[in-house]
Amino acid sequence: MSREQIVRDTAYAIWEAEGKPVGRDAEHWRQAQERVAASTSEPAGNAAKPKATTRKAAASPKSKPA
Numbered sequence: 001m002s003r004e005q006i007v008r009d010t011a012y013a014i015w016e017a018e019g020k021p022v023g024r025d026a027e028h029w030r031q032a033q034e035r036v037a038a039s040t041s042e043p044a045g046n047a048a049k050p051k052a053t054t055r056k057a058a059a060s061p062k063s064k065p066a
Contacts, residue, residue, distance in 0.1 A: 007032045 010032035011025070018024070 003036065007036050010035055 007029065011028040014028045014031050015021070015024070018028075
């Protein structure tokens with residue numbers, strides 16, 4: 001699906017969600033462009049990866065010989 005078709009479908013969904021108002025097509029189109037741009041700003045697969053953190057293991061007390 002082309003980017004323009006995705007924007008068109010998104011704008012239509014916004015229009016429907018707002019109760020199908022007359023004369024707001026340019027605003028809905030702008031909102032749709034922003035949503036599509038935001039949803040494609042990160043490369044696929046990198047959006048939900050948590051950053052790896054390194055933690056030092058807690059030092060366990062050494063047992064003393066009896």
